[in-house]
Each structure stands twice: as structure tokens, then as C-alpha cells.
Amino acid sequence: MTFVNELSPMWQEKWGKAGFKTAMPIQEQMIPEMLAGNDIVAESPTGSGKTLAYVLPILERVNPEKQAIQAMIVAPSQELSMQIVNVLREWTEGTDVTVTQLIGGANMQRQLEKLKKKPTIVVGTPGRLNELVKTKKLKMHEIRILVLDEGDQLMAREHRGIMKDLIEKTQHERQLVLVSATITEEIELVAERLMQHPTRLQVTAEDLPMLGKVTHSFIKVDERDKTEMLRSLSHIPGMKGLAFVNNLDQLLMKENKLKFRDAKIVTLHSEMKKDERKKALDAFRKGEVAVLIATEVAARGLDIDKVTHVIHVDVPQTVEQYLHRSGRTGRAGAGGEVLTLLAYSDERHYKKFTKELPSKPVQKVIHGGKLIEGSSKTIAAKGNKR
Structure with a gap:
């Protein structure tokens, strides 16, 4: 777990308090790559620790004193975005890092009020994010880190156009990270067209410490x-x-x-x-x-x-x-x-x-x-x- 030593004392302490004895394979591979600022395409099975593999580097790399949205995480469903927000809130408790959820089916006015306060990190679903960008309520140019969780679903036909628009509106130097349980042809195309020399990471079910059967x-x-x-x-x-x-x-x-x-x-x-x-x-x-x-x-x-x-x-x-x-x-x-x-x-x-x-x-x-x-x-x- 060499990556833990690369984190600020605050995150090291939180890692210790969380009681993790070991890191999952995807965390070992992905956290150092994200801390280095590289674009990443990561494939790892469901339930293998992907969320924390990108949440920790985001927390390390954002500056809570800066009044701007610095990182965005996109998820294909309301449920998944709520899970991600819960993980972020757990880890940011007692810190100045602020998190806002932007999902369909929730009160738009309340979300706009929170956006005015310039949260550090936003988590959202494609439809709502697109709506907010089109009405100029959400500015993409300040975002330095963009994570696409369950990228194979985000790049499926129903979301593909929206996702490409969102990615292209971010600054050219931003870091783009895509994680998924399966890597499809659509993901390969995104990697080729929109990433700078992406690092490919792959964890299979055989690599996981499966104690249970x-x-x-x-x-x-x-x-x-x-x-x-x-x-x-x-x-x-x-x-x-x-x-x-x-x-x-x-x-x-x-x-x-x-x-x-x-x-x-x-x-x-x-x-x-x-x-x-x-x-x-x-x-x-x-x-x-x-x-x-x-x-x-x-x-x-x-x-x-x-x-x-x-x-x-x-x-x-x-x-x-x-x-x-x-x-x-x-x-x-x-x-x-x-x-x-x-x-x-x-x-x-x-x-x-x-x-x-x-x-x-x-x-x-x-x-x-x-x-x-x-x-x-x-x-x-x-x-x-x-």
C-alpha cells in the first residue's frame, strides 16, 4: 500500500480510521496513476473497490480553498451517483471539501442554489448535467478531473452524444478517467479520441482476494x-x-x-x-x-x-x-x-x-x-x- 504514503496526513489518517488492512488490486494500480495526473481506462469487476480508487486521488488533488468546481464524477444511474456521494461525504466529513449531487428526479432549484456556492466536487447523471450545462448554470471549463463511472453504460447509445459534448467542454489539460466492469468498443473509441496516452489498467475476478465462495x-x-x-x-x-x-x-x-x-x-x-x-x-x-x-x-x-x-x-x-x-x-x-x-x-x-x-x-x-x-x-x- 505504498500509495497511502503519497497522500496528505489527513487522508492517511482517514484511511487508518476506516480500518482497511489491505488495498484492493484496482486501488493499488489506479491511485498512483491518478495522483500522477494520467488519463486512465480501468477495467475491474463489480464490487472490487473502484469508487475509492478514484475518490481518494480526487480528494488529494482538489484545493478546497479555491471557490470552483474542480472535479466531476458522472454515473449512469441515480442510485450509483447517490452511492458515490455517500462515499465522498463519509471521507470529507470534518474537511472543507464540498460535494453536490446533480441528478434527474430531484429538485432542480435546490441543486441550482448549491451550485451557486461553488462546490469542490459534483456528482451527477448525464441528463441533468447536460441540462445544467446547456442553460449555462454549470461551467465545465474549470473542471480539472473528470471521472466516468460505469463507462460502458455512459458510452452506450442513449448517453453517448451527451457524454462526448460534456467531455469536449472541459479544459484540454483536464484528467479524464474512465472505469468500468467491462471495456467495450465505445470505450476504446473514447480513449483514442479524447484521452492523452491513457494508462490501461485491468483487474480480473481471479486477481481479487476472494475469501468467500x-x-x-x-x-x-x-x-x-x-x-x-x-x-x-x-x-x-x-x-x-x-x-x-x-x-x-x-x-x-x-x-x-x-x-x-x-x-x-x-x-x-x-x-x-x-x-x-x-x-x-x-x-x-x-x-x-x-x-x-x-x-x-x-x-x-x-x-x-x-x-x-x-x-x-x-x-x-x-x-x-x-x-x-x-x-x-x-x-x-x-x-x-x-x-x-x-x-x-x-x-x-x-x-x-x-x-x-x-x-x-x-x-x-x-x-x-x-x-x-x-x-x-x-x-x-x-x-x-x-
Whole structure:
């Protein structure tokens, strides 16, 4: 952890108080590069410590006495930007560094009032940042450090134009840092066109200090029975499951059915208001409910401790999506399980991309209120023998 010695005493002390015994691989690689002012493209899995890998160098390099926005962090979702702001606020407590969040779905007037006070760091989503820049309420020319978190999503078609405009409005000497769990062709293009000799960093799942063990499993279930299966899973003792559905209509339909069936479940999706999202997340974090069902918006940046299960209600469309979602469990050395509700029509697709996993997925069933290994046929056979 040689980089810790390069930080100011204040940040060294905070690092010590945070109780980190070791740094994550991405932090070891990225912090010295950022402190040196280099442009960076960094690839590292979900839950591997990327946020702190850019937050610490930003804190070291900004000057809180200067009345200007010096660093901007862009995130694709409201949830992720809120997580980043929480990390920043935790680390800047008791310092003069100020942080403002600029996201859609929140009160614009309040954000404008905060912008007038010239915060040191802003964190925002592309739509709101673009709106503020276009109306000249947010000036990009003073920004010295620009970080794009989950860059593959920011460079996807829906945000690409906005992002290029934002980047091009910053000063030419600024530092541009892009982090992601997967590096796509779009990211390569950004690196070529908008960065000065970027440093490429890559951390793979094998590089991570995985003390815990993540198991991959599946339950065979008819498509029409998946909602009832979720209800059963929500009653398993000790369950803290993050369940993913591929589209919003399916999620809303399942939510309505489950509310009538006494399921210990909440939902999270893009059409919810900020306070509704917060209420759902709080209930899940506190263990008041056992399963949080979400669309892809929650796959990124949602920092929830001790998730025991990631449940793929629908089989993800790509290996990357499967890995992104699955990264929400087994974090920081804890064990976890990735459970797929597998309909007959998805079996071939599922088998194709789970070939890449370190261990073969096992079949499971719910029996006697528990999730156990085996198929419904083997369990029935055991019962008959008795």
C-alpha cells in the first residue's frame, strides 16, 4: 500500500480510521496513476473497490480553498451517483471539501442554489448535467478531473452524444478517467479520441482476494410459476436476495401479484420517485423484507452489504450482464449464491454462457422451506423410499 504514503496526513489518517488492512488490486494500480495526473481506462469487476480508487486521488488533488468546481464524477444511474456521494461525504466529513449531487428526479432549484456556492466536487447523471450545462448554470471549463463511472453504460447509445459534448467542454489539460466492469468498443473509441496516452489498467475476478465462495445454481421452473417461486424464496430463513427481472412490465406485474400474496418483497425500478426508492432500499437493508426485485438500473453501483443471493428471475441476455448482476453477492470476502430461475426455453442459452464459470452450476429445489440441492424428481424419489 505504498500509495497511502503519497497522500496528505489527513487522508492517511482517514484511511487508518476506516480500518482497511489491505488495498484492493484496482486501488493499488489506479491511485498512483491518478495522483500522477494520467488519463486512465480501468477495467475491474463489480464490487472490487473502484469508487475509492478514484475518490481518494480526487480528494488529494482538489484545493478546497479555491471557490470552483474542480472535479466531476458522472454515473449512469441515480442510485450509483447517490452511492458515490455517500462515499465522498463519509471521507470529507470534518474537511472543507464540498460535494453536490446533480441528478434527474430531484429538485432542480435546490441543486441550482448549491451550485451557486461553488462546490469542490459534483456528482451527477448525464441528463441533468447536460441540462445544467446547456442553460449555462454549470461551467465545465474549470473542471480539472473528470471521472466516468460505469463507462460502458455512459458510452452506450442513449448517453453517448451527451457524454462526448460534456467531455469536449472541459479544459484540454483536464484528467479524464474512465472505469468500468467491462471495456467495450465505445470505450476504446473514447480513449483514442479524447484521452492523452491513457494508462490501461485491468483487474480480473481471479486477481481479487476472494475469501468467500460464490456458488452458482438454478431451479427449473415454468415461466408462469416464477412469481410464486419468488414468494417462496422470500420466506426462506436468512434470505437477503437481490432479484433481477429483464423488463419493467414484467416487474410491475410480479409486484402487483406478490403484494396480494403476503410476500416479503419490495421492488426498485426507474419509474419510482426518489423517496419511494429510498424507502424500498431501507426496508431491504434493514432486513424488513427478504427480496428486492429490480430492473437493470440496480445492477450498477448499488452498495448493499451481506446480499446472500442474487436471483436471476429472467436469464440475462449476455455473459457480461450475468456477471454484473452476480457481482452483488460474495463481496468483501463473504460467501454468496447466484440462483437462476430457469424456464425450459432458456436452458440452452443458460448452459452456453455458464460454461465460462469456474464451477458448474448445481440444480436446486425448495423443499421443507429450504433451498436444497437436487431436482423435484430426486426429492420425490427420496420421499417415496421413506
